[in-house]
Amino acid sequence: MLVSWQAGVVILTADPQIWRFQFHPEVWILIAGILLLTRYTLKVVAPNFVRPNSEIYSRKNFYAFWVALFALWFASDWPMHDISEEYLYSVHMVQHMIISLIVPPLLLSALPVWLTKAIFNTLGGDKNFTKRISNPIAAGICFNFVVIVTHLPFAVNYSIENGSFHYFIHLAVFISSLWMWLPIINPMKEFRISLPTQMVYLFLMSVVPTIPAGFLTFAGGALYDAYDHQVRLWGIDITTDQQLAGFVMKLVGGVYLWVWIAARFFQWSRRNQPEMVLVESKSDDSKIPTK
Numbered sequence: 001m002l003v004s005w006q007a008g009v010v011i012l013t014a015d016p017q018i019w020r021f022q023f024h025p026e027v028w029i030l031i032a033g034i035l036l037l038t039r040y041t042l043k044v045v046a047p048n049f050v051r052p053n054s055e056i057y058s059r060k061n062f063y064a065f066w067v068a069l070f071a072l073w074f075a076s077d078w079p080m081h082d083i084s085e086e087y088l089y090s091v092h093m094v095q096h097m098i099i100s101l102i103v104p105p106l107l108l109s110a111l112p113v114w115l116t117k118a119i120f121n122t123l124g125g126d127k128n129f130t131k132r133i134s135n136p137i138a139a140g141i142c143f144n145f146v147v148i149v150t151h152l153p154f155a156v157n158y159s160i161e162n163g164s165f166h167y168f169i170h171l172a173v174f175i176s177s178l179w180m181w182l183p184i185i186n187p188m189k190e191f192r193i194s195l196p197t198q199m200v201y202l203f204l205m206s207v208v209p210t211i212p213a214g215f216l217t218f219a220g221g222a223l224y225d226a227y228d229h230q231v232r233l234w235g236i237d238i239t240t241d242q243q244l245a246g247f248v249m250k251l252v253g254g255v256y257l258w259v260w261i262a263a264r265f266f267q268w269s270r271r272n273q274p275e276m277v278l279v280e281s282k283s284d285d286s287k288i289p290t291k
Contacts, residue, residue, distance in 0.1 A: 001190035016231050018087060019079065026167075028079045034069065043117065049114045057112050068106035071098055076170075085160060089216075089224060089234040090244035096150070097253055099170060100143075100177035107178065108185040116187040134191045136183040136201050144208040145173050151212035153223055162224035180205065184260075195268035199261050206257040209249050217244030 023280035028117045046056045074080060075098040083094035095148065111119075149155055150169055159166040183193045193201065215223065222238045236244070 009127050018083075018231065019232055022078050022082050024081060025075055027073065027081075030076070031069065032094055038065070045118070046114075050117055061110050061112055064106045065110035068103050068110055070151045071102050071106065075099055075103070083233060085166070086242050087227070087231065088236060088244075089156075089227045090236075090241050090248060091246040093248045096173055097248060097256075099149075100180075101253060101256055104174065104178040104181045105185050105228040107186065108181055109189045120188075130188070130191055133179075134183050134186055134193075134194055136197070139179045139183060140201065140204060142177045143205065147209055148212060151216075153225075156224045159228045183235050195264050195271070197267075198264045201255050202264070206254045209253060213246040213250035216242045216249065 075095045080091060080095055084095045096186065111139050120133070120197075123132060123178045124133070145201060183191075184198050186192050192198075219239075219242055221224060223242060227241065228238050
């Protein structure tokens with residue numbers, strides 16, 4: 001993104017060299033920090049909580065961690081980060097979907113139970129804190145508040161102008177999303193909400209994004225000045241870009257959440273399936289004749 005001054009006003013213009021490589025050291029520092037912290041946890045912390053010769057992490061934890069780490073890197077590094085920040089708001093929306101709907105549930109699935117207990121005991125020290133932090137009402141309100149605020153024009157435009165604010169927005173999206181998923185994928189199953197409540201909860205999470213998605217889909221002009229420039233990737237104009245962003249936010253994100261709802265429904269139905277009672281029918285010949 002190129003910055004110029006005109007009549008005392010900051011003018012943002014996109015670099016015509018769209019596919020130029022841009023190195024983001026902060027992303028690699030973050031990935032390296034996560035890997036070092038993970039190694040420290042497994043080598044130093046785990047022996048204090050896991051009995052000798054016991055499993056420190058499962059195969060599910062292992063694969064969920066690496067997929068989450070890859071998804072986080074993919075959403076944060078070149079080229080997605082640069083395209084989403086400088087050229088297409090629809091790609092920016094895909095980036096937010098990965099950070100909010102893909103990475104958090106994977107990270108929660110990557111946490112072993114012993115590590116989850118250690119984290120919550122360190123933060124709160126008792127079960128009441130864990131129960132309060134897993135409250136779906138507070139988590140849902142926080143998540144949807146962040147969704148609405150991060151799609152307001154002033155927030156989007158300023159995040160493009162200010163790199164620190166941009167990373168703060170991503171951090172807010174990630175933390176609020178992690179909180180939103182906690183009542184559903186808490187490794188400590190006793191703190192999860194019931195399956196029917198999960199279905200209602202996820203349905204509500206799919207409703208509120210309809211508001212910003214509607215503005216993006218039906219807006220007549222450019223909602224975000226930061227993306228209204230002459231350099232257009234793949235020839236996508238600003239109106240089409242906003243409509244694609246609304247499509248990603250509402251339909252793609254909504255379908256994704258409805259897949260979760262369907263999975264929870266089938267899981268709930270299997271648990272509550274009544275036992276089949278076999279009743280042997282008597283033939284007419286077996287009836288006792290009456291005198």
